[in-house]
Amino acid sequence: MFLSTTINGVDAKGRVSVPADFRAVVRGGPFDGIIVWPSFDGPYLEGGGQALLERYQALIEEMDPYDDARIAFERAIFGAARPLAFDANGRVTLPKDFAEHAGLDAKATFVGLGSRFEIWSPERFEDHKANAQAFARDNKRALKLPARPGGV
């Protein structure tokens, strides 16, 4: 599972170390690296191992071959995703357009989300985190978050 949040440096070549914990998650898989795509939801990147993409593919292949929704998902996800292989030191090179989409220059924040992860510009992530926490607090009933005795 992808867990915890890590900030790593992005060097002049666009290389960034993938946190060792994240590398351990995909180790032994069919592809020694991660698969990353720009979120169509905001200025950040989403990623996971090849297993994640294969799960998406299985979902999509249950749709009819020429279903409009299927083709839209295929273009939005597979068309945007890129496999990023680890180098000998566990780094990947971020394509320029990915770095631009997420506003990454000197630093990148890796956020583990269980089956997948996100990559943010550290400044944007701080804003987003505050917003997400406030949203969750204000909507916890609507979201049916598990309530704890005492309401804490």
Place this chain on the structure above:
Amino acid sequence: MFLSTTINGVDAKGRVSVPADFRAVVRGGPFDGIIVWPSFDGPYLEGGGQALLERYQALIEEMDPYDDARIAFERAIFGAARPLAFDANGRVTLPKDFAEHAGLDAKATFVGLGSRFEIWSPERFEDHKANAQAFARDNKRALKLPARPGGV
């Protein structure tokens, strides 16, 4: 899996480099090249390895021999598809009618869609990409993509 989007040049002879990642997908197959046909759905080309065509064949053979839809698909896909062999540098030569159908002149956009890919004129693809992203964003629950905590 065919992944990511790449823009490659089309030279005066109608030659275009197939992205190295795509070549790697079909490498080792029975035919050292790709199979391409004009989409009956829009101004672009569809393609894949020989394995893809064999899967389509299996699907179609489940239909009744004289089903109108079957005959239409057979003509639209198998009748229109051509195998394009790689040259020593991994390029293929686009037949003129294919280039016309997709409006390809100086550049061609290869879009990976998992089990197959599409070839677009870069300008036309930009338009459709925005549509696909908006559609995917609005309908991602239909795909049961893992929801992000907070829904933000």
Place this chain on the structure above:
DNA sequence: TTGTTTCCCATCAAGTCCCATGTTATCCCA
């Protein structure tokens, strides 16, 4: 011959690999 297609070679850029170094975390032993 004339135009078209296929094959081969040269070049340039970009991506990948390799080695070296500093820093942090972990382990072991006194």
Place this chain on the structure above:
DNA sequence: TGGGATAACATGGGACTTGATGGGAAACAA
């Protein structure tokens, strides 16, 4: 428990390989 040794991790730069592309020669068809 404290300190030192060791291993793991993150980072920087240089060398090299691969990929994309352009042009030309040879083979083929009209």
